[in-house]
Amino acid sequence: MREKAGKAIDIHAHLGDDVVFGHSITEQSLLDGYRDTIVCGAIVQPSLPQFYEEANRGIHDRIARFARDCTEMKIWGMASIYPHFTHEAYRAEAYRCVKELGFVGMKLTPIGHACDPESEDGMFTFSVADELGVPMMVHTGSGIPFSSPMHVLKAAQRYPGLKIVLAHAGMGIMAREAVILAKLCPNIYLEPTWTGVADMRMIYEEIGPERMLFSSDHVNNVPVQLETMAAVVPARELDQVLYRTAEKLYGISLHA
């Protein structure tokens, strides 16, 4: 494990071949991308695999192997399960990921999973995350109306003990809605990848560093995200945003 001057945890990284967005990310490309940055830990979730259970299990197993075998930095897993499998299959894979593979969170991608968070299948995913006691990350921004931050209100209110991370914090065009939702619901956290400096400032000023999380979504976005956050968050609070909020939220540690 290499020593670095600053520290950051990337809470939103992908691995594998994505059939929805058409990209492919390998273990080596992640490690190469992080090498000259301050990122020394990452929570890795699947790129969207083909929509059958074996493929979904396969990418989770690959992430678990990466987390186990990586010596260069800390890697943790996040489960992303197609929500239109049967509820039994969905729950079984979520339990396997968290209880057996040690994953620290779950993900719902309304645009990629073709799932409105407010729908029956959408709400079921939150119920399982709540049972398991792990945070649920929800993609927001591109892919509205399903990806509107406000479609998460129902779950945030039904499961007040469940921590929900809005990935991309509304992605610019819906940043205001993400902030309004976070002000309404103390269990909402914001992960502002692809957010510009003005919206980043609004998020920091209105929500504060304890519900704000550093991430990249794509490893080549790390320098841009770091610069944008550093332009907005005062130096004394930067560590909070770069890794302390993540450590507390996901129950992980860069030092353990």
Ligand SMILES: [Zn+2]
């Ligand atoms: Zn993503």
